[in-house]
Amino acid sequence: MVLQFYNTLGKKKEEFIPLRGKIVRIWTCGLTVYNFGHIGNFRSYIFADILRRYLEYKGYDVKQVMNFTDVGHMIQDDIADSRGQDKMEKAAEREHKTPWEIADFYIKAFLEDSKTLNLKEPEVRPKATEHIKEMQEIIKKLIDNGYAYVVNGNVYFEVKKFKDYGKLSGNKIENLQAGAGGRVEENSEKKNPLDFALWVNDPKHIMKWKSPWGGEGYPGWHIECSAMSTKYLGDTFDIHTGGEDNIFPHHECEIAQTEGATGKKFVNYWLHARHLLVNGEKMSKSKGNFYTVRDLLAQGYKPMQIRYALLSAHYRQPLDFSLDYLKSCGTVIQRFKDFVKRLKEANGKGTNVDELIKKSEENFEKAMNDDLNISDALKAVFDFMHEVNKKIDAKEIGGGNAQKILKAFNWFDCVLGLNISKEGNVEDLKEKIIPIYQEIARTTEVDNKTAQDMVEHMVAIRKNMREMTEYKEADKIRMKLEKIGIVLEDSGKTKWKLKA
Numbered sequence: 001m002v003l004q005f006y007n008t009l010g011k012k013k014e015e016f017i018p019l020r021g022k023i024v025r026i027w028t029c030g031l032t033v034y035n036f037g038h039i040g041n042f043r044s045y046i047f048a049d050i051l052r053r054y055l056e057y058k059g060y061d062v063k064q065v066m067n068f069t070d071v072g073h074m075i076q077d078d079i080a081d082s083r084g085q086d087k088m089e090k091a092a093e094r095e096h097k098t099p100w101e102i103a104d105f106y107i108k109a110f111l112e113d114s115k116t117l118n119l120k121e122p123e124v125r126p127k128a129t130e131h132i133k134e135m136q137e138i139i140k141k142l143i144d145n146g147y148a149y150v151v152n153g154n155v156y157f158e159v160k161k162f163k164d165y166g167k168l169s170g171n172k173i174e175n176l177q178a179g180a181g182g183r184v185e186e187n188s189e190k191k192n193p194l195d196f197a198l199w200v201n202d203p204k205h206i207m208k209w210k211s212p213w214g215g216e217g218y219p220g221w222h223i224e225c226s227a228m229s230t231k232y233l234g235d236t237f238d239i240h241t242g243g244e245d246n247i248f249p250h251h252e253c254e255i256a257q258t259e260g261a262t263g264k265k266f267v268n269y270w271l272h273a274r275h276l277l278v279n280g281e282k283m284s285k286s287k288g289n290f291y292t293v294r295d296l297l298a299q300g301y302k303p304m305q306i307r308y309a310l311l312s313a314h315y316r317q318p319l320d321f322s323l324d325y326l327k328s329c330g331t332v333i334q335r336f337k338d339f340v341k342r343l344k345e346a347n348g349k350g351t352n353v354d355e356l357i358k359k360s361e362e363n364f365e366k367a368m369n370d371d372l373n374i375s376d377a378l379k380a381v382f383d384f385m386h387e388v389n390k391k392i393d394a395k396e397i398g399g400g401n402a403q404k405i406l407k408a409f410n411w412f413d414c415v416l417g418l419n420i421s422k423e424g425n426v427e428d429l430k431e432k433i434i435p436i437y438q439e440i441a442r443t444t445e446v447d448n449k450t451a452q453d454m455v456e457h458m459v460a461i462r463k464n465m466r467e468m469t470e471y472k473e474a475d476k477i478r479m480k481l482e483k484i485g486i487v488l489e490d491s492g493k494t495k496w497k498l499k500a
Contacts, residue, residue, distance in 0.1 A: 001369045008270040024060045027229040029242035032069040033106040034091035036292040040276040044243040047273045047315040049119045053415045064122040065232045070103035071207045073221045113293045126228045134227040135219045139198045147260035151189040153201030153214040162256040169248035222253035240267040273315040305330045336420045346402045348395035357408045360384035
């Protein structure tokens with residue numbers, strides 16, 4: 001099956017054909033950095049991460065660019081030419097900081113959260129405030145091409161001049177006008193209420209730049225992405241991703257202004273993730289169902305548990321998030337880890353597993369080729385694990401074929417990004433283990449020992465304690481290990497594993 005994506009522009013699944021052979025250029029609409037990213041944001045970013053990972057799995061060379069909006073994003077972003085207050089200015093007032101301090105703080109926080117959830121780093125992360133020159137150059141082109149006009153230092157895009165306005169969202173200009181009502185702010189400067197601002201003349205705005213059209217001001221939200229995406233990816237590129245709330249007006253306006261300036265098709269494939277709900281409702285602080293990544297980590301949930309919860313539903317289906325579901329995702333992650341551990345310990349006689357691996361890879365790729373159908377892809381992985389576990393139980397898996405299976409599983413995980421073979425690696429616990437080891441073993445000679453050696457030694461010490469009926473001392477060791485995430489299983493030979 002060929003690789004297909006549902007293209008919002010064409011309203012159907014289309015075969016994916018890159019513009020430049022095996023090179024794929026992707027623009028991902030990034031965060032407006034006035035607050036922490038919430039799980040709805042990260043649902044969209046993880047979808048874009050899965051897209052990138054699968055393209056790389058397929059052998060494509062991916063260049064992904066993801067921006068930071070640090071100026072010009074108004075509070076009412078569902079209106080094409082929203083006025084009101086800039087989100088950055090509002091945050092600055094709330095926290096008694098400058099907008100630049102706000103941006104720096106939340107950019108750092110977002111990068112930390114992205115790393116926590118194992119999002120691959122884009123090649124470029126441009127900031128809007130660093131691309132004012134490029135925005136003004138595009139605006140000048142739009143004025144020269146007859147798509148924009150200047151009034152009192154403000155520059156507006158004239159939507160009626162762009163005959164394809166609405167081709168992404170399906171919104172027709174006449175329908176927007178008829179149903180606008182209170183959704184479009186009256187502005188006597190405009191030729192049409194739907195015309196949106198490319199540049200705002202406002203010397204009172206905290207963040208402002210000298211304008212070629214007189215005075216000082218700042219850019220409109222939509223022009224930012226056009227300027228940055230074309231600078232780093234070219235006038236026409238392959239894929240643009242974002243949340244469904246960006247389709248109109250943001251992405252619709254991006255198309256109009258970019259194509260109006262370049263005379264070329266802007267983007268070939270538009271992919272949009274659906275909303276995230278919490279317990280069936282829209283996420284809202286007033287409802288008490290609003291979560292950032294940091295909120296969930298503070299409650300004890302693990303990073304890959306959160307990642308799995310946010311990737312486990314198809315990106316074009318609403319994801320109904322709940323803490324109960326998040327808890328169940330911890331069980332799934334543990335199941336993955338136990339599978340890898342069983343493979344590494346398998347010592348059966350061995351059997352041919354090539355056909356099983358081939359079939360599983362085909363099922364996984366068939367699902368992902370079908371518009372990143374993650375649900376069916378995960379089913380392929382679970383079916384694969386089920387068949388392998390049966391063979392392990394039958395003593396048919398040994399060192400050689402276990403390595404083949406592990407290699408195939410790790411390829412699947414390269415796409416899922418769950419780091420199963422790495423997540424919870426005992427080496428990561430070394431700093432926690434050393435002081436406990438020193439206390440129990442009463443030695444400081446641990447420089448050349450690995451974290452795993454330390455755990456095995458502590459398990460052996462506990463075993464000796466139990467054999468000498470020193471049960472209280474043995475329990476102390478067990479409890480100390482549990483505090484750093486190591487669980488002991490006493491069934492015959494004592495085994496240990498890391499908590500999910």
